[in-house]
Every structure is written in structure tokens, then in C-alpha cells.
Amino acid sequence: MSTRIAFLKGHGTENDFVIVPDPENAVELPPAAVAVLCDRRAGIGGDGLLHVVRSAAHPEARHMAAEAEWFMDYRNGDGSIAEMCGNGVRVFARYLQRAGHAAEGDLAVATRGGVKTVHIAKDGDITVGMGIALLPEGDVTVSVGEHSWPARNVNMGNPHAVAFVADLAEAGPLLAPPPFSPAGAYPDGVNVEFVVDRGPRHVAMRVHERGSGETRSCGTGACAVAVATARRDGADPAVTGTPVTYTVDVPGGRLVITERADGEIEMTGPAVIVAEGEIDTEWLDAALR
Numbered sequence: 403m404s405t406r407i408a409f410l411k412g413h414g415t416e417n418d419f420v421i422v423p424d425p426e427n428a429v430e431l432p433p434a435a436v437a438v439l440c441d442r443r444a445g446i447g448g449d450g451l452l453h454v455v456r457s458a459a460h461p462e463a464r465h466m467a468a469e470a471e472w473f474m475d476y477r478n479g480d481g482s483i484a485e486m487c488g489n490g491v492r493v494f495a496r497y498l499q500r501a502g503h504a505a506e507g508d509l510a511v512a513t514r515g516g517v518k519t520v521h522i523a524k525d526g527d528i529t530v531g532m533g534i535a536l537l538p539e540g541d542v543t544v545s546v547g548e549h550s551w552p553a554r555n556v557n558m559g560n561p562h563a564v565a566f567v568a569d570l571a572e573a574g575p576l577l578a579p580p581p582f583s584p585a586g587a588y589p590d591g592v593n594v595e596f597v598v599d600r601g602p603r604h605v606a607m608r609v610h611e612r613g614s615g616e617t618r619s620c621g622t623g624a625c626a627v628a629v630a631t632a633r634r635d636g637a638d639p640a641v642t643g644t645p646v647t648y649t650v651d652v653p654g655g656r657l658v659i660t661e662r663a664d665g666e667i668e669m670t671g672p673a674v675i676v677a678e679g680e681i682d683t684e685w686l687d688a689a690l691r
Contacts, residue, residue: 407681409439410497411446414489414673416618416654420448421497421675427459433481438689439681440479445689446681449617450487451477452494457512469517470510472498478613486515486559488621492528492673495520500675515559528673532622533559534665535629538587544594545581546574553582553594554630558667560612561592562626566634570598570608576616595623597631605631606651618654625667628659639663 407429410421420439422429431453440448453475457463463473474494476487491511498504498511499522511518519531536557544553544565549572553563563582567573573580573596580594591612600606607627609620628648632638637646639661647660657671 407683407686408678409446409681410500410675410678411448412452412493412496412673412675413654414492414619414621415652415657415671417487417489417620417652418448418618419450419452419490419493420446421452421454421493423454423497423501425454425456425459427455429453431477432690433477434690435686436477436481437479438686440481449479449611449614450484450490451479452490452497453477454494454497462514463512466512466517470512472503473512476513478611479615480613482613483514484560484613486513486518486622488530488532488558488623488625488669489619489671489673490621491518491520491530492621492669492671493675495522495528495530496673496675513559526672527670529668529670530621532625532667532669535626535661535667537629537633540584540587542587543583545583546572546576551596554626554633555587556626556629558622558625560622561588561590562595562623563588563592564595564597564627564630566631567596567598570596570606572596573608573610576608576610579612580610593620593623593626595620595627597627600649600651603635603647604649604651608653619652619657621657621669621671624650624652624657625659625669629661629667632661640665 457467457473521529542553551565553565
């Protein structure tokens with residue numbers, strides 16, 4: 403373990419992250435270390451960890467180095483690896499801007515879900531090109547206690563089950579992953595979104611994120627919700643040729659999701675860096691024993 407490890411703390415609509423800048427991929431971050439750092443009582447605290455690495459220095463990202471200099475090596479709060487995190491990409495871009503690695507305008511960020519296009523606006527909001535949603539066929543059901551709902555299977559580079567409910571309180575405390583069926587629908591687990599209508603093209607959601615529990619926001623989840631809601635409402639930009647935009651309220655704020663006629667989904671929202679410091683490596687070493 404290095405004697406000094408720099409970190410920052412940031413959030414996007416209160417989906418919060420520990421940020422570890424490590425351009426040359428020199429810091430070892432085993433799952434146990436990530437879980438300790440993300441612990442809200444014994445560590446720094448976060449829904450996940452953003453490991454900031456140059457693409458050329460990471461074996462999973464070298465093939466993307468020509469397109470994107472920086473790789474978001476994202477980890478869930480329990481230390482597990484995730485393919486993508488929409489709020490995380492915005493916070494990642496904000497860190498790159500703060501560190502002088504990016505400026506207002508466009509940049510590319512490599513993720514396990516592919517290279518994402520990012521635009522840092524003058525007003526502070528950040529827009530991320532989230533790719534195209536896949537809508538696997540087959541019926542899915544999610545449950546909380548005695549309640550069960552049909553859910554829309556949406557893949558945003560990571561898996562989502564979107565259920566429309568009468569009241570967000572029906573989702574319960576969301577401390578444990580909501581059961582789903584059939585079991586084979588999500589062999590690696592799933593993010594589950596519960597959604598209510600707030601007005602025309604305006605919804606609100608709660609989410610249980612795979613590996614993190616209930617979070618204050620989920621960017622890929624908000625995109626999945628917008629796509630599922632558009633299809634429920636009979637809107638498919640690929641068919642109509644007209645983009646569709648939904649406002650998605652999350653417990654931590656608000657995101658605006660647009661699905662274009664070519665299928666590309668854009669997510670716009672805030673990203674904030676709130677603190678920076680150094681990890682006490684003696685404490686971390688002791689915590690891992």
C-alpha cells in the first residue's frame with residue numbers, strides 16, 4: 403500500500419463517490435479496500451468509488467486509449483465491479499475539469515460500458531451520452547414484501563428492472579435487493595427502479611442499486627426509467643423520428659433524460675466536488691487485516 407493516497411469526495415444528485423486519482427494505475431484497490439473506504443461509519447463513505455486511471459495504464463481500457471485518455475474504473479460500494487455509472491461519469495468529468503485534465507466543452511471517458519461522450523456546460527451542468535438502451539424480451543416481475551409488480555427489462559450497459567407503482571413508499575426500505583423472477587433474467591443481479599408519475603413527461607423514482615443498496619440517485623437507472631416510461635406512453639423516437647425528453651426526480655435532485663431519434667440517450671445533471679484529502683494508509687492497512 404502506498405504511504406500516501408490522495409482522495410476526493412463528490413456527488414451527482416447526491417449519488418456520492420470516493421474519488422481516487424491514480425493516473426498510472428499504481429494503487430491497489432482490492433474489493434475489501436473499496437468496501438472499507440465506502441463505509442459511511444468507519445470510512446470516508448460513498449455509494450461507490452471512482453478510480454481515475456489513464457486508459458493506456460489499465461488492462462481493461464487499453465483498447466479504448468486512442469478514443470479516451472481517461473478510464474473510469476468504477477466500483478460499487480461493496481467493492482464489486484460495475485459496468486457503468488451515469489452519475490459517476492458526471493462526477494468523474496468534474497474531477498478531470500478540476501484537476502486541469504479537461505475544460506468546458508466535449509471530452510470522452512472510457513468505461514466498462516464503452517466510451518462515453520461528455521459535455522461540460524458553462525452553466526455547470528454536465529451532459530453524458532449514455533448510449534442506446536437495449537430492451538430484452540420476456541416478462542419480469544419484482545417484489546417487495548407482499549407486493550409484486552411487472553417490470554420492464556432495460557439494459558443501459560448494466561441491467562435494470564423498472565416497475566411502475568402507485569406510491570414510492572410501496573418499495574419499502576430497500577435495504578435488501580428486491581426479489582425478481584424469472585431467476586434467469588438477471589444472472590448477475592439487477593438495479594431495480596420504482597416509478598410514479600408526477601406530470602406530463604415527468605416522473606419520480608427510487609432505486610435499489612446492485613451492490614450499493616438504495617441510493618439517492620442512479621444515472622443509468624434514470625435513463626432506464628425514461629426509456630421504459632416513453633414506451634409505456636407509446637413514444638419511440640426511432641419510430642417517430644422525434645426526440646423525447648423526460649424529467650426524472652430522484653431523492654437527491656433532478657435529472658433530464660433525452661432519447662434521440664438515433665437511439666442515443668443523453669443525461670443532463672449537476673456534479674459537485676465537496677472535499678479532498680489523504681487516506682490514512684495505516685488505518686486502511688489495519689482495517690484490511
